[in-house]
Amino acid sequence: MKRFASLLFVSVLGGVITLGAYKAFVEKENIVVDTKAGEPKFVTTNYNGATPPNPIADVDFTEAADKTVHSVVHVSNVSVQEGPTNLFDFYFGYGGREQTRVGTGSGVIISPDGYIVTNNHVIDNATKLQVTLNNNKTYVAELVGTDPSSDIALIKIKADDELPYLAFGNSDNTKIGEWVLAVGNPFNLTSTVTAGIISAKARDLGKGQSFIQTDAAVNPGNSGGALVNTNGDLIGINTAITSQTGSYIGYSFAVPSNIAKKVVDDLLEYGNVQEGILGVRGSELNSKNAEELGIDETAGFYIAKIVEDSGADQAGLKEGDIIKKIDNQNINSFSQLTGFLKSKRPQDVVNVTVLRDGRENTYPVTLLKNQTYVVRPLGIVVKNMSSKDKKRFKGSGVKVTEVVKGMENYGFEGKLIIQINDDTIEDIDDVKNAIEGANNYNALSIVLLNQEGEKERLIFRM
Structure with missing residues (x-):
């Protein structure tokens, strides 16, 4: 029995030594791949009882909102139209009765004596304009002038006291990601404030215009209202939304303040808008048309034609030049080019940087009146x-x-x-x-x- 036990012990000991040697010197490492290792993990961090930082909470909207709501007004457009009121009038072409229609929108007071900027489509075809302030006082407004191409209009009211107003800010200094407030009168509600960020600049909606795009909620009735930064500076006039339902779905657009201010100044000084013309025709570059043109550049504005006797012609710009900058503003799209020029007048001088034969050159160009x-x-x-x-x-x-x-x-x-x-x-x-x-x-x-x-x-x- 003792002999059997000794043999068993020796056998077990030999097996252990053999297995250990195999593990140590022969067997390869077995790597287990975790297919979920790339997924984000939820980690709880201990802030020692303190509230985690909130980037939204760090931005104070209250001062800008308080400053803005008193300068934004409700605009009512009353129009009288004659139309058929029954099938008899419709089929036999009779005028029928006069029908009164009321459209609503918003406006921004831009001077203490009652000048108000709004959208052209807010006051279009109006026979009577009414403005209601944030304190519920109502005034009859007169039309000063309009610019359908930029969708900006200027109206005026006469008040007994000086009115709260907003000063135009510099929309060229705005940045993508910057916090903004949209203030207006959606759905006939009194001044309503929504917040968002600037999503894009120089956005073209198909007519060569240049808009600031935001994700601040804008709905019917907001048109003509204010887009302001957190300092309360007026950086845009809310104008349009992209929607399949007629209401806000995440995108809204504003006319940049530099364009709106220039239109307002022109209407006050000249009675119409003075356009400073560069004198070039062409297209913005991308991979497709760069390949068609046989060039390597995919950013900038390609000059296909120089208008005779224009500022560009007189300054020495040539067909085939690629505009890269104007006054140190990068030009990557047609809307950026037109948006910049809409803030200029005839006889203004701009520095145009073009790429020609692989080298950048800058030319001072005097903008001329449209010919x-x-x-x-x-x-x-x-x-x-x-x-x-x-x-x-x-x-x-x-x-x-x-x-x-x-x-x-x-x-x-x-x-x-x-x-x-x-x-x-x-x-x-x-x-x-x-x-x-x-x-x-x-x-x-x-x-x-x-x-x-x-x-x-x-x-x-x-």
């Missing part, structure tokens, strides 16, 4: 005559400088338009008025003049 007009029904571009044109042609009119594809065979380009229907043409303003009044005609009659003084008439059915 061209696009005649969309004809697919042509016309411009006022230069001093050279006046010497070259034996007559006055506007010169056709561009023709869209499909209209080349009519012989427009390089000739003067001297008459449209019954209107004599001296400049582009005459062309604009003649085209707008062409609805009274069944046809568009165009009289052209060439350099030899020969006339020809073209008639287009409308």
